[in-house]
Amino acid sequence: MLRNPIITGLALSAALLGATSAIAQQRVLVFNTDTSDPAPKAAFEQLIADFEAENPDIDVQVNLFDHEGYKTAIRNFLTADSPDLANWYAGNRMKPFVDAGQFMDVSDVWSDNGLNEKLASAESAMTIDGKQWGVPYTYYQWGVYYNKSVYDQVGAKVPETYDQFVENCKLFKDAGIDCLTTGTSQMWPAAGLFDYFDLRTNGYDFHMQLTNGEIPWTDERVRNTFAAWNKLVEPGYITANAAAIDWQDAAALLSQGKAANYVMGNFAVATFKDGGLTDETLGFFPFPTINPDVARAEDAPTDTVHIPAGAKNPEDAKKFLAFLARADTQTKLNEALGQLPVNNESTVNQDDPFLSQGFTMLSEASGLAQFFDRDAPAEMAASGMEGFQEFMAYPDNLDDILNRLESDRQRIYK
Amino acid sequence: MTALPDAHGPKRSWWRANQQRLTPWLFLAPGAFMFAVYVIYPIAASFQFSFYDWDGLSPKTWVGWGNYAELWGDRNFIISLKNNIIWLVLYMLAVPAGLGIAIFLNQTVTGIRIYKSLFFFPFVISQVVVGLMFTWFYAPNFGLFFKLTEWLTGTGTAVLANPEYATYGIIAAGLWPQIAYCMILYLTGLNNVAPDQIEAARLDGARGLKMLWYVVLPQLRPATFIAVVVTVIGALRSFDLVSIMTGGGPFGQTRVLSYYMYEKALSEYGYRMGYGAAIAVVLFLIMMVFITGFVWKMVRDERGR
Numbered sequence: 177m178l179r180n181p182i183i184t185g186l187a188l189s190a191a192l193l194g195a196t197s198a199i200a201q202q203r204v205l206v207f208n209t210d211t212s213d214p215a216p217k218a219a220f221e222q223l224i225a226d227f228e229a230e231n232p233d234i235d236v237q238v239n240l241f242d243h244e245g246y247k248t249a250i251r252n253f254l255t256a257d258s259p260d261l262a263n264w265y266a267g268n269r270m271k272p273f274v275d276a277g278q279f280m281d282v283s284d285v286w287s288d289n290g291l292n293e294k295l296a297s298a299e300s301a302m303t304i305d306g307k308q309w310g311v312p313y314t315y316y317q318w319g320v321y322y323n324k325s326v327y328d329q330v331g332a333k334v335p336e337t338y339d340q341f342v343e344n345c346k347l348f349k350d351a352g353i354d355c356l357t358t359g360t361s362q363m364w365p366a367a368g369l370f371d372y373f374d375l376r377t378n379g380y381d382f383h384m385q386l387t388n389g390e391i392p393w394t395d396e397r398v399r400n401t402f403a404a405w406n407k408l409v410e411p412g413y414i415t416a417n418a419a420a421i422d423w424q425d426a427a428a429l430l431s432q433g434k435a436a437n438y439v440m441g442n443f444a445v446a447t448f449k450d451g452g453l454t455d456e457t458l459g460f461f462p463f464p465t466i467n468p469d470v471a472r473a474e475d476a477p478t479d480t481v482h483i484p485a486g487a488k489n490p491e492d493a494k495k496f497l498a499f500l501a502r503a504d505t506q507t508k509l510n511e512a513l514g515q516l517p518v519n520n521e522s523t524v525n526q527d528d529p530f531l532s533q534g535f536t537m538l539s540e541a542s543g544l545a546q547f548f549d550r551d552a553p554a555e556m557a558a559s560g561m562e563g564f565q566e567f568m569a570y571p572d573n574l575d576d577i578l579n580r581l582e583s584d585r586q587r588i589y590k
Numbered sequence: 591m592t593a594l595p596d597a598h599g600p601k602r603s604w605w606r607a608n609q610q611r612l613t614p615w616l617f618l619a620p621g622a623f624m625f626a627v628y629v630i631y632p633i634a635a636s637f638q639f640s641f642y643d644w645d646g647l648s649p650k651t652w653v654g655w656g657n658y659a660e661l662w663g664d665r666n667f668i669i670s671l672k673n674n675i676i677w678l679v680l681y682m683l684a685v686p687a688g689l690g691i692a693i694f695l696n697q698t699v700t701g702i703r704i705y706k707s708l709f710f711f712p713f714v715i716s717q718v719v720v721g722l723m724f725t726w727f728y729a730p731n732f733g734l735f736f737k738l739t740e741w742l743t744g745t746g747t748a749v750l751a752n753p754e755y756a757t758y759g760i761i762a763a764g765l766w767p768q769i770a771y772c773m774i775l776y777l778t779g780l781n782n783v784a785p786d787q788i789e790a791a792r793l794d795g796a797r798g799l800k801m802l803w804y805v806v807l808p809q810l811r812p813a814t815f816i817a818v819v820v821t822v823i824g825a826l827r828s829f830d831l832v833s834i835m836t837g838g839g840p841f842g843q844t845r846v847l848s849y850y851m852y853e854k855a856l857s858e859y860g861y862r863m864g865y866g867a868a869i870a871v872v873l874f875l876i877m878m879v880f881i882t883g884f885v886w887k888m889v890r891d892e893r894g895r
Contacts (some may be wrong), residue, residue, distance in 0.1 A: 247858055251646055272861070276647040361750075361839060417730035419840035420751035429731075549859070558859035566841035569751065580665070587660075 205492050206259040208239045210246030219512035226508070227499050234492050254278045258486030260493040266301035266312055266478040267546035268387070268553050273482075274304050280483040280490060283307045285497045294519050295501060297538065298478050301546050310482035311497040312518040314510050316442040317534035318368055318475035318547070322459045326353055326436045334459070338376065338404065338466040341437075345413040348436045355413040357435030358568075359426030366418075366564035367548035367557070368439050371475050374401045376466035380473035380543035387551035389589030393581040402567065402574055404466050409571045419565050427451060439463065441477070442515065445530050460530050462537050471542035477550060478518065559584045633874065639867035646863050657868035666842055667869065670850040673757050674826065674876075677846060680761045681768060681825035685817045688772025689810075693802070695773070696780045706777065713770035721834030724763035725750065750836050753843035760831050760844055768824055772817040779813030780806075815887070822880050826873070847873040 211220045217240070224236045239259065241249050250262060254273065264270055273279045286292055286308045292299060298312040327334070327344075330351045335341040345355035360366040374383045378397050385391050386398065408414050415426060415435060424447055429435040431451025438444070448458050462472070481500055483493045499505055506517035511525055516535050524535045538544065549557035563577040605612075640657055642650040661667045695706050712720065727735050730748035740746035749759035783806055791805040807814070829848040832838060838845040838853060845853070847869055853859070855866020 248856070251861070255647060272645060272647060276645070278647060361837065363837075363839070417748035417751035420728070420730050420748045420836075425729075425731075554859040554861065558853075562839075562841045565839065569753075569840065 202235045205236045207261040208259040209263045210241045210243045212243050223509050254484050258484040260487040260489045262482050264482050266480050267550040269550040274309050278485050279309045280485050281307045285494050289498050291501050298518050310480040311501045312478045312480045313500050314515045315476040315478040316515045318441045319462050320437050321440050322437045324457050324459045326433050334461050335464045338464045341464045342407050354415040354435035356437045357415040357426045357429045358418050359421035359423040360418045360565045361422050363561040365423050367561045370564045371548050372463040373405045375473045377401045377404050379470040389585050393578045406571050460533050473543035474541045475547050476544040477547045555588050636867045636870045640871045642864040644863040645861045657865050670845040670847045673846045677825040681821050684768035684772045684821050687769045689776050691773045692776030710770050712767040717830040721831045725835050753840050756844045760835050764831050775813045775817045779810045783809045819884050
């Protein structure tokens with residue numbers, strides 16, 4: 177950036193001088209984050225630089241964690257050595273920390289900044305016991321990604337309803353192409369499928385009640401969900417042996433034209449494009465309608481920032497949250513992240529067909545689910561996903577699977 | 591020195607008097623301290639945790655034998671236990687297989703060292719690498735094994751997607767380095783087989799299997815003992831391969847106790863420390879049965895000599 181050595185030297189010495197004089201009144205804000213991948217890392221560096229530019233008296237110190245390691249680390253640092261800010265996820269994922277009193281109630285940040293309107297789509301996911309516990313800054317849509325050339329090859333049209341989707345599957349099957357691909361060796365892709373079958377069959381409220389443990393898994397309506405799913409499983413329209421395939425390997429099947437559709441999150445677009453698809457050959461459509469009487473709801477996992485209860489500088493941390501919630505901040509941050517801003521006054525990059533489609537879809541949605549493993553408590557999520565994985569391999573085991581999930585439900589939600 | 595002979599005298603003599611007895615303890619102290627802190631204390635703590643319901647964040651609540659009672663009715667625990675037994679039984683194949691290869695390689699041909707190194711190679715590479723290689727070997731659509739079965743039978747078998755075969759697939763991957771390990775133990779053992787006894791047996795007309803069974807094997811008993819011990823322990827603590835190859839799947843059918851413990855206590859969807867600790871205690875007790883047996887045998891052998 178600073179190519180000229182003299183200017184660099186000057187800037188350095190100025191920075192050093194500035195640092196020494198500023199130490200006295202500069203307040204420190206410690207921020208633990210898991211944004212270790214290149215794009216999020218750069219996005220957050222920019223975000224923090226912008227915040228510091230607006231608040232010269234605050235010095236944000238970032239502790240960068242590896243994305244996976246962070247999930248374990250957060251449990252240690254929240255109890256041992258709290259930062260002032262920490263990344264996490266919305267929905268039931270934050271519930272253990274809220275219940276254990278590890279996150280600070282930030283309802284005042286919401287009410288003072290009118291966030292209840294601006295971040296309305298994520299409000300329910302951030303609310304536990306009528307209070308808000310953090311600020312959402314990004315999410316991404318889930319839906320069906322498809323290979324346009326394969327659609328052209330068999331003469332299929334982009335389906336509006338699930339029946340049309342299943343009819344297309346017959347065309348694909350005859351052409352020797354997997355209609356729907358997935359790779360569930362890490363289990364969560366199966367949960368995305370279940371979320372959509374349930375949201376489209378029974379609707380958002382039912383889905384939330386189910387993941388909250390208020391509805392038995394043996395309920396007739398849950399069976400309807402699986403019955404809809406089975407229209408793809410029984411005839412073999414889904415990639416075989418999905419349980420031993422990584423989601424990236426399944427993405428390769430779509431890129432290579434061996435599969436037509438993939439229910440995925442928008443983060444997968446980069447993987448599809450690495451596999452050779454372009455904006456011209458890769459398409460996106462919202463998961464088709466199953467029950468026309470049900471309002472459309474979507475999966476949109478939300479990433480959030482929280483103030484730990486043990487924060488040493490909660491005043492400035494709240495200032496940061498207010499900054500993070502602002503429309504212009506979220507526009508800029510999400511442009512760098514390649515995701516969608518939560519603030520409804522933000523804008524998205526219209527050149528990206530997937531982001532602009534996703535933004536429209538989510539703003540028209542009647543409700544946003546967080547994804548099965550964030551809506552349901554961890555243990556239920558684990559056994560649920562295992563059941564979904566089994567269902568796709570052995571649909572005849574459904575009764576057994578549902579009975580197991582039901583007995584798990586009775587044990588887990590007390 | 592000369593100023594206060596009385597004060598120094600008795601002290602020095604106490605050290606002198608006890609030096610012989612104290613020295614071993616002093617040398618042992620660092621090791622004993624580490625062992626106590628990193629082995630004994632965690633074992634005791636696991637026992638203690640197993641009586642609590644604890645998520646690692648909130649205060650612990652005492653549940654008595656509750657975790658163990660739940661284990662008894664937990665389908666996944668039974669699956670893990672069953673798989674551990676399969677592991678234990680099939681892993682034992684590494685001992686005779688290692689012996690076979692060792693006998694085969696125990697000859698003087700040009701370049702035998704290269705062959706020996708090649709056979710030993712799988713033990714040198716990391717278990718993670720072994721796991722990844724076998725995962726690709728079995729992988730649906732592009733794996734070598736999948737292609738082979740597709741060519742032979744018309745439909746490819748994805749071993750790791752099939753709940754019936756997956757555990758055997760993982761054990762096969764585990765056997766590969768384990769056989770190499772047993773082989774090297776037997777190769778060193780074979781070096782120490784007394785040539786005069788072989789000679790004498792040969793004069794008496796012993797050949798082939800009889801020679802192996804009555805003359806060679808008895809002399810290899812120490813090697814066999816070590817091979818069995820490392821194989822039993824290797825089978826019981828199998829974790830890395832399960833974690834790399836299937837993550838316990840498909841639908842939890844390849845879990846073993848150590849992996850289930852990790853899942854319940856430390857994985858993304860776990861954090862039931864008490865329940866995980868209870869699984870650890872069960873695994874510990876199973877291991878204790880074998881370890882006690884081994885230690886008992888070792889002590890008996892030492893006394894016998």
